[in-house]
Amino acid sequence: MQNWKQKYTSFKHKPARKESSAQDNRPVKPLDSSLESNISFIQQVFGEDSDLIVRNFKVYGRHDAAIIFFSSVVDQNQIQNYVLKPLMNVSSDLSEIPKDLKDLPDYIWSMTVQVTQGNRTKDLNTLASILLEGNVVLIIDGMDQALYFNLRKIEHRSIEQPQTEQVIRGSRDGFIENLESNISLLRYRLQTPDFRVVTAPLGVRTRSKVAVCYIEGIADPGLVQKVMRRLSAINVDGILDAGYIEQFIEDHPLSPFPQVQPTERPDKSIASLLEGRVIILVDGSPFCLIVPALFNQFFQTMDDYTERFVVGSLLRMIRLIALLFSLFFPALYVSIISFNPELLPTEFAVAITGARAGVPFPAVLEVLIMEVFMEVLREATIRLPQMIGGALSIVGVLVIGQAAVAAGLASPTTVVVVAITTIGSFATPAYNAAISSRMLRFPLIILAGCFGLYGVMLGTIVIVNHLLFLESFGVPYMTPFVPTIWKDLKDSIVRVPLWWMRSRPSFLNTPDPDLLANDIPKKHTDLIFKEKSEADE
Amino acid sequence: MKLMNSNRPITTIQVMAVIISTIIGIGILSIPRYMAEAGDSGAPLVTASGVPVAFLGCWFTAVVCRKFPNETLFVFSRRLLGTWLADIFSMLISLFFAFSAGITMRQFGEVCVAVVFKKTPIEVVILLMLLLVALSIRRNIVKFTYVHVFYLPFILLSAIAIILVAMRNVDVLNLLPLTGNHTTFSSFSKGTITSAGLYQGTFVIILLVPLMKKPQQILKAGTIALGIIGFIYVMIVWVTLGMFGAQETKLLSYPTLEAARSISIGAGLLERFDALFIIIWVISIFTTIFTNYYLAAYSLQQVLRHKDHRLISSFLLPLIFTFSLLPRNIFQVYSFASITAIIGLIFLTFYPLLLWLVSLIRNKGAISHE
Numbered sequence: 001m002q003n004w005k006q007k008y009t010s011f012k013h014k015p016a017r018k019e020s021s022a023q024d025n026r027p028v029k030p031l032d033s034s035l036e037s038n039i040s041f042i043q044q045v046f047g048e049d050s051d052l053i054v055r056n057f058k059v060y061g062r063h064d065a066a067i068i069f070f071s072s073v074v075d076q077n078q079i080q081n082y083v084l085k086p087l088m089n090v091s092s093d094l095s096e097i098p099k100d101l102k103d104l105p106d107y108i109w110s111m112t113v114q115v116t117q118g119n120r121t122k123d124l125n126t127l128a129s130i131l132l133e134g135n136v137v138l139i140i141d142g143m144d145q146a147l148y149f150n151l152r153k154i155e156h157r158s159i160e161q162p163q164t165e166q167v168i169r170g171s172r173d174g175f176i177e178n179l180e181s182n183i184s185l186l187r188y189r190l191q192t193p194d195f196r197v198v199t200a201p202l203g204v205r206t207r208s209k210v211a212v213c214y215i216e217g218i219a220d221p222g223l224v225q226k227v228m229r230r231l232s233a234i235n236v237d238g239i240l241d242a243g244y245i246e247q248f249i250e251d252h253p254l255s256p257f258p259q260v261q262p263t264e265r266p267d268k269s270i271a272s273l274l275e276g277r278v279i280i281l282v283d284g285s286p287f288c289l290i291v292p293a294l295f296n297q298f299f300q301t302m303d304d305y306t307e308r309f310v311v312g313s314l315l316r317m318i319r320l321i322a323l324l325f326s327l328f329f330p331a332l333y334v335s336i337i338s339f340n341p342e343l344l345p346t347e348f349a350v351a352i353t354g355a356r357a358g359v360p361f362p363a364v365l366e367v368l369i370m371e372v373f374m375e376v377l378r379e380a381t382i383r384l385p386q387m388i389g390g391a392l393s394i395v396g397v398l399v400i401g402q403a404a405v406a407a408g409l410a411s412p413t414t415v416v417v418v419a420i421t422t423i424g425s426f427a428t429p430a431y432n433a434a435i436s437s438r439m440l441r442f443p444l445i446i447l448a449g450c451f452g453l454y455g456v457m458l459g460t461i462v463i464v465n466h467l468l469f470l471e472s473f474g475v476p477y478m479t480p481f482v483p484t485i486w487k488d489l490k491d492s493i494v495r496v497p498l499w500w501m502r503s504r505p506s507f508l509n510t511p512d513p514d515l516l517a518n519d520i521p522k523k524h525t526d527l528i529f530k531e532k533s534e535a536d537e
Numbered sequence: 538m539k540l541m542n543s544n545r546p547i548t549t550i551q552v553m554a555v556i557i558s559t560i561i562g563i564g565i566l567s568i569p570r571y572m573a574e575a576g577d578s579g580a581p582l583v584t585a586s587g588v589p590v591a592f593l594g595c596w597f598t599a600v601v602c603r604k605f606p607n608e609t610l611f612v613f614s615r616r617l618l619g620t621w622l623a624d625i626f627s628m629l630i631s632l633f634f635a636f637s638a639g640i641t642m643r644q645f646g647e648v649c650v651a652v653v654f655k656k657t658p659i660e661v662v663i664l665l666m667l668l669l670v671a672l673s674i675r676r677n678i679v680k681f682t683y684v685h686v687f688y689l690p691f692i693l694l695s696a697i698a699i700i701l702v703a704m705r706n707v708d709v710l711n712l713l714p715l716t717g718n719h720t721t722f723s724s725f726s727k728g729t730i731t732s733a734g735l736y737q738g739t740f741v742i743i744l745l746v747p748l749m750k751k752p753q754q755i756l757k758a759g760t761i762a763l764g765i766i767g768f769i770y771v772m773i774v775w776v777t778l779g780m781f782g783a784q785e786t787k788l789l790s791y792p793t794l795e796a797a798r799s800i801s802i803g804a805g806l807l808e809r810f811d812a813l814f815i816i817i818w819v820i821s822i823f824t825t826i827f828t829n830y831y832l833a834a835y836s837l838q839q840v841l842r843h844k845d846h847r848l849i850s851s852f853l854l855p856l857i858f859t860f861s862l863l864p865r866n867i868f869q870v871y872s873f874a875s876i877t878a879i880i881g882l883i884f885l886t887f888y889p890l891l892l893w894l895v896s897l898i899r900n901k902g903a904i905s906h907e
Binding site: 339340343451452453454455457458461462464465468469476478481482483484 | 546548550551649653654657661662665666669672673676680683684686687688812815816819820823
């Protein structure tokens with residue numbers, strides 16, 4: 001496995017940090033002829049590690065040898081059955097076995113060991129990382145090379161429904177922590193020879209496997225290069241989750257809006273691959289990163305595509321409204337109550353003022369306090385055990401809301417506004433986008449409290465301008481709204497019928513823009529119409 | 538489709554959007570009053586007569602920019618007029634737009650203080666908006682275009698909504714005679730000039746031409762944009778005058794706002810259009826000042842040959858703020874505003890004309906595609 005840095009050396013910002021002892025770019029140290037000294041070298045590297053197993057035996061009853069492995073990362077059953085057993089089998093015809101030590105590795109590989117993956121090395125220094133990757137190393141006394149076989153086995157949980165992105169209609173499997181399982185989930189749905197998985201370790205110490213997946217001929221080669229370059233510039237100790245990668249490759253780290261989309265759903269990842277995007281998987285993280293990610297994506301779900309298009313479009317609009325609600329509603333409430341109550345119908349204004357009569361705080365303070373309480377409650381619900389979390393949040397809202405009104409701390413209208421805001425932010429499918437709108441509503445409330453509608457308007461302009469200035473991997477964030485691409489608006493706020501979406505998003509610069517083959521009738525309905533007219537005849 | 542990598546990404550429609558959202562701004566509130574003062578019930582006609590006059594400036598600018606599709610006006614003017622003279626003119630452009638931004642800000646502040654925030658100091662209103670604009674202009678011209686394109690639908694739709702809803706209340710008698718009572722040529726032509734002075738924003742095309750996909754279509758874009766704005770202005774004057782009559786319109790300081798206030802749809806479904814109107818109006822003011830400030834910063838940067846306009850934009854902030862505080866009272870504000878408009882009309886019409894003539898005489902520029 002090559003290093004990202006070796007592959008894409010063209011884009012180095014900083015000189016690489018001094019690599020640690022487990023790294024493989026040190027000068028080659030050839031294997032010693034004595035088995036003992038080789039073993040002691042490896043034991044010296046790993047010190048007192050109790051899961052490093054050295055098992056001495058005689059190959060074919062003749063040569064002194066040892067296999068070395070980490071018991072925690074390999075499948076010991078397989079070592080027993082497919083490595084040790086054949087190698088220690090002395091009953092077979094010994095005359096076929098070459099006497100010369102030079103021919104022995106070839107013989108072992110081709111005739112004895114029954115393992116699918118393996119290789120050999122002459123460098124003692126690389127053995128350390130080879131062992132950590134889950135290989136079993138075979139060293140034979142007097143031989144100048146070591147054989148190794150991949151028998152990696154890591155415990156992982158089974159595939160479950162994604163926790164953060166549930167759908168009504170759609171597949172129920174989600175990514176898990178294990179990279180291989182995740183790639184198999186992708187391969188299973190995407191049976192094309194053009195599917196590319198480029199893997200390399202990242203993180204100086206954790207050496208986490210990072211896989212970049214794309215479809216050759218659909219993804220823009222420039223985009224793939226850009227992703228590779230940004231990944232290769234990462235130089236940190238540890239990559240523990242896809243979220244680490246996200247923060248290193250995003251265009252604008254200071255922006256509150258996410259420019260990379262994480263997802264737990266394989267079907268969503270495949271859909272983005274087919275659009276011409278690139279996805280990044282990290283070993284140990286159940287999230288895959290989709291780049292580039294635009295504003296448009298954050299209120300879309302798989303449901304929109306699996307449901308019929310009218311329903312899908314309506315749901316999308318409702319989600320967009322919910323997103324806008326969660327951002328603006330409390331600010332608008334504050335500014336109208338405190339500055340422009342004349343904008344409300346008179347009866348309603350009287351009712352609100354009456355309800356607020358006993359509240360000692362100005363509207364802005366009242367809303368701010370309630371919103372902060374709400375955020376605390378929500379954060380607490382995440383930490384709580386799942387069994388009581390759901391119950392507490394509902395009870396908490398009811399009880400606290402009721403009590404606050406009864407105690408005269410808040411007016412009923414405020415409680416309603418806060419509740420609507422919170423529910424609105426839950427309707428946004430992308431958790432990270434929902435967070436940004438949740439957080440941005442606080443400055444808006446303060447602006448509303450200070451300057452009324454004018455302040456809200458200024459705040460909105462700041463947010464909108466920021467969105468217009470953002471880019472994700474060179475694609476303007478508000479595409480296809482601004483810059484307007486009429487063709488791509490088909491899949492934005494509305495989602496047109498699938499047979500009408502005839503091309504991939506053009507802002508992704510894909511080399512193969514046609515989504516449907518040309519011989520498919522222009523309209524799906526044409527075919528059905530034809531069938532009907534034939535039936536009539 | 539090479540969308541991202543092209544170095545000429547701006548489309549003709551986007552240019553139109555920039556021009557329209559730049560021009561629709563402060564003038565929309567008080568234009569019915571000016572027009573009624575000039576033409577009485579002939580106000581719509583006076584408004585319409587301003588469009589051809591404004592078009593002259595747009596036409597000269599477009600024609601001369603089209604001759605040099607790869608450079609901004611600041612660059613090619615140096616070759617046409619000589620470095621010194623061109624820089625002086627560029628400096629004047631910068632000053633003009635800075636001043637214009639300042640005065641627009643002040644007018645905006647006056648309206649805000651008079652209508653919405655009766656207790657807020659005007660300086661705060663102005664400074665907040667200026668800070669917002671100053672933060673926003675620190676980007677390149679493509680992003681500048683995006684901002685305009687995004688806000689345009691909101692501006693246009695709200696203007697059209699108000700016009701359509703207000704049409705129910707129009708009394709045609711208020712609009713007769715079409716040419717107005719006792720209209721003299723001098724008052725009519727004064728109205729024409731005032732109306733034409735509202736369209737100075739077309740000068741923004743000098744920034745966009747070097748980035749346009751099809752620079753040859755700049756004149757088309759300018760013409761259509763002016764047509765649309767002219768139509769909206771005429772309709773607004775028509776509707777306001779039709780609702781209030783010429784005499785009453787003259788008495789209202791912000792007739793359009795009053796018109797928005799007096800209309801409603803349905804049985805109390807949406808009673809107060811003025812709130813919606815003010816909200817959208819803040820956006821349209823933002824886009825106007827955004828362009829003015831950007832032009833001021835950009836031309837100053839060209840004169841100083843600095844590498845980007847960000848630093849310069851920060852230095853312009855106190856200058857524009859000072860300009861906005863120059864008028865001592867609201868009467869001075871409006872006299873300053875009308876003087877600025879007339880100076881702008883003359884300057885921005887004749888400077889491109891001068892450049893065009895020089896380029897014709899000296900036979901410079903790329904091949905003209907006519």
